[in-house]
Amino acid sequence: MSEQRCVVAVDGPSGSGKSTVSRRLAVALGARYLDTGAMYRAVTWAVLRDGIDPADADAVTKVADSVLLSVGTDPEAPHISVDGTPVDGPIRGSEVTAAVSPVAAVPAVRAKLVAQQREIIVAAGRIVVEGRDIGTVVAPDADLKVYLTASEAERGRRRSAETATDLAATVADLARRDKFDSSRKADPLRQADDAVVLDSTDMGIDEVVAYLTTLVDGATRR
Amino acid sequence: MPKVESENAERLQKVLASAGVGSRRACEVLIAAGRVTVDGQRASLGDKVDPETAEIHVDGQRVVTNTKLVYIAMNKPRGVVSTMADERGREALADYVGDVNQRVYHVGRLDADSEGLLLLTNDGTLAHRLMHPSYEVPKTYRAEVAGPVPRAVGRQLLKGVELEDGPAKADAFKLVDAFGRTALIEIVLHEGRKHIVRRMFDEVGHPVSRLIRTAIGPIRLGDLKPGRTRRLTNAEVAALFKSVGG
Structure with missing residues (x-):
């Protein structure tokens, strides 16, 4: 099954372990890896760079239309650059994190990035795509759709260990972002009707990756 | 008719017999009568299959011929978390599964507070279907x-x-x-x-x-004691496949 076309959609809220799991799964499958969240973050970075108000949808759309995003899909070393400038570090910073939700809620921004994401998927053929609307919008015909989740407490624990921040503040921030992402009008975070739900609360990363590898094998058999 | 012949290919009647369907002779009769399909196609006498990859049905019932596939029922005790091995050292499923050579996974989960039947397998096809919302096993x-x-x-x-x-x-x-x-x-x-x-x-x-x-679905906890596991029978595996579309 090594060179067969295979698209795996991994959706889920922040702190569900999506990124780590998706990258590791891509490595295990010999597939490419696309972090769609990084693309929204990169546009947000450009918005802040240009001194645009993230809440100004028209101005944000102009930025999204004019920037050139290049995305590297090697799961061992994913990277993203805006107009030739690598932004892998800055897009994880607190300024971008604070501004990404309203930017990602602009329908024109989503339409543009979704189109680019679909091109990347077609070109890759064999790819693990993570985000919040992959199974529902970006790749509704994915071979395997996974909705990865974990209890709020566990997600907070993971996020706060990852970013070395205060646990209570992290849990509050996750709840705020989930609520915003689930209630936004353009492509809200929701589970595809045909997604397999994997609750990773009690599972280790290795186990989740091995489990998903088995499921991919089961889902793509003939 | 399966055209693919891998180096692991064996005569169909031999594969069926080792899966416990019946004697080789009886299996030949089943094949000749057109009651056996391989990967959705009706098989005929003389066909060879790879037991590890072929999807074989007899009278529409799935027969698992890959001896590496394991299907286990477990009575999960209260307090045990639904993971094979817990990173934080809590009691987990692997502590109960015992001597299984293959890496198995639980299909679906039960909260630590809940107990009872949990299925464990390394069969990705079955796991995927059991977890897929379109099948909805009761x-x-x-x-x-x-x-x-x-x-x-x-x-x-x-x-x-x-x-x-x-x-x-x-x-x-x-x-x-x-x-x-x-x-x-x-x-x-x-x-x-x-x-x-x-x-x-x-x-x-x-x-x-x-x-x-x-x-x-068709698998019952029965009198399996908490913390104990058992292998599913061939009939149970076939019934389980039947409940998720064959």
């Missing part, structure tokens, strides 16, 4: 809830209740026993949202104090 639970439970409660759960994340309804509801302030209920559901049984009983004002899953 699951049976025994719930000890705060009683007494008036008849209207059962009717309400059968009709459906509105939960935070959408409506939920029981496929079957039966009062099994009542003792003092506790009632024992058997309830059947075909969906697996998180804490769904507990949330449904909370919604109707009868919180669950103990929850045991007693069946997943």
Whole structure:
């Protein structure tokens, strides 16, 4: 099954372990890896760079239309650059994190990035795509759709260990972002009707990756 | 007719016989009678298959011929978390599974607080279908809830209740026993949202104090003791495949 076309959609809220799991799964499958969240973050970075108000949808759309995003899909070393400038570090910073939700809620921004994401998927053929609307919008015909989740407490624990921040503040921030992402009008975070739900609360990363590898094998058999 | 011949290909009757379908001679008769399919195509005498990859049905019943595939039923005790090995050192499933050479995974989960039937397998096809929402295998639970439970409660759960994340309804509801302030209920559901049984009983004002899953589709917990596991029989595996589309 090594060179067969295979698209795996991994959706889920922040702190569900999506990124780590998706990258590791891509490595295990010999597939490419696309972090769609990084693309929204990169546009947000450009918005802040240009001194645009993230809440100004028209101005944000102009930025999204004019920037050139290049995305590297090697799961061992994913990277993203805006107009030739690598932004892998800055897009994880607190300024971008604070501004990404309203930017990602602009329908024109989503339409543009979704189109680019679909091109990347077609070109890759064999790819693990993570985000919040992959199974529902970006790749509704994915071979395997996974909705990865974990209890709020566990997600907070993971996020706060990852970013070395205060646990209570992290849990509050996750709840705020989930609520915003689930209630936004353009492509809200929701589970595809045909997604397999994997609750990773009690599972280790290795186990989740091995489990998903088995499921991919089961889902793509003939 | 399977055209692909890998180096592992063996005569179909031999593969069927080693899977326990019957003697080689009896299997030849089945093949000649057109009752055997390989990967969806009717097989004929003389066909060779790779037992590790072929999907074989006899009379429409799945016959698993890959000897590396394992199917295990477990009675998960209360307090054990649904992971094979827990990173934080809590008691986990691997502590109970014992001598299985293959890496197996639990299909779906049971909360640490809940107990009963959990299926473990390394068969990705079956795991994917059992977890896929389009198949919706019914699951049976025994719930000890705060009683007494008036008849209207059962009717309400059968009709459906509105939960935070959408409506939920029981496929079957039966009062099994009542003792003092506790009632024992058997309830059947075909969906697996998180804490769904507990949330449904909370919604109707009868919180669950103990929850045991007693069946997943055609597989029954039976008299399997807590903490014990058993291999599914060939017939059970076939029935399980049947419940998820063959």
